[in-house]
Amino acid sequence: MRKVAEPEAAAFASPVRSTGPAASWEPVRRAVEEHGSVLVHARLGDWTPPDLEAPGLVRLLGEDHARCRTMTHRGIKARFIASRLLLKHVACAAVGATPEAVELAYRPGGRPYLRGPGRIDISLSHTEDLLLVGLTRRGWIGVDAEAKDRPMLGLGTDAQVCTPHERRMLARIAQERRNGALVRLWTLKEAYSKAIGQGMRFRFTQFGFGPQDRNPSVLRPDGTRGTGDEWTFHTCVVDRAYTVSVALFDAALAEQRSRHD
Numbered sequence: 001m002r003k004v005a006e007p008e009a010a011a012f013a014s015p016v017r018s019t020g021p022a023a024s025w026e027p028v029r030r031a032v033e034e035h036g037s038v039l040v041h042a043r044l045g046d047w048t049p050p051d052l053e054a055p056g057l058v059r060l061l062g063e064d065h066a067r068c069r070t071m072t073h074r075g076i077k078a079r080f081i082a083s084r085l086l087l088k089h090v091a092c093a094a095v096g097a098t099p100e101a102v103e104l105a106y107r108p109g110g111r112p113y114l115r116g117p118g119r120i121d122i123s124l125s126h127t128e129d130l131l132l133v134g135l136t137r138r139g140w141i142g143v144d145a146e147a148k149d150r151p152m153l154g155l156g157t158d159a160q161v162c163t164p165h166e167r168r169m170l171a172r173i174a175q176e177r178r179n180g181a182l183v184r185l186w187t188l189k190e191a192y193s194k195a196i197g198q199g200m201r202f203r204f205t206q207f208g209f210g211p212q213d214r215n216p217s218v219l220r221p222d223g224t225r226g227t228g229d230e231w232t233f234h235t236c237v238v239d240r241a242y243t244v245s246v247a248l249f250d251a252a253l254a255e256q257r258s259r260h261d
Helices: 026-035 056-061 064-069 074-095 157-161 164-171 175-195 251-260
Strands: 016-018 037-043 103-106 112-115 121-127 130-136 139-147 231-238 242-250
Touching: 016 026, 016 074, 026 037, 026 074, 037 074, 037 139, 037 242, 056 064, 056 074, 064 074, 074 103, 074 112, 074 121, 074 130, 112 121, 121 175, 130 139, 130 242, 139 175, 139 251, 157 164, 157 175, 164 175, 175 231, 175 242, 242 251
Parallel strands: 016 037, 121 139
Antiparallel strands: 037 130, 103 112, 121 130, 139 242, 231 242
8 A cells, every 4th residue: 555645644544445345444533533435446347236237236336236237248337336325335434324314415516425514525436447436524635546558648648638838847857757757647637626526527728736846736827826734635546556546625724724815
């Protein structure tokens, strides 16, 4: 498990690996209790039921089961079921409920949220064999994951998703590390846009990050800072194969700052 460097430790615990529904959920409960947030990653195979048509899934998936029944591609269906089961188990560990009692709903644009429990925000991402869930009691959270060696350089990606400041900073990075830096920027932008509920509707060329910042913050296109301390960001590598980023908005801190402005 990868340690999170200070000063981010107050906001994030080390990512928690889940090996399946029967594994201990104490690390998740402890992370939420101590940090107010948790990041959980898992492998698709550990969360895919042997029988995708098992009767018990009706109760576990709730309203999502009707959506699941319309899926004809086995791979898509398996990923949908596995990701929702993981999301529900993480949520129930945080709120002290059973997976059957946790109800998922979706905002316009497809962002999932929990019905009922107050002040809990969730985010979901998946890529290849990885499932990723973020949960917070602090305010808003967004997570994203990509294969750390996903080819992005030389495909025009930097021109499509980077601000002028980011492109200048990327040009100063050694060629062999530049693609990894671009993957990191992509996941940070995805995580932030999910946290604010915009998804891909917020043009990635309109905000940025420092490609090598230790404690990143949102930057305007010219490189000046665009957010305050109420936002915390973190990037790490899980399973030695995936770059994972999380964006966290601390609602209490934002309210405190607004009272003093």
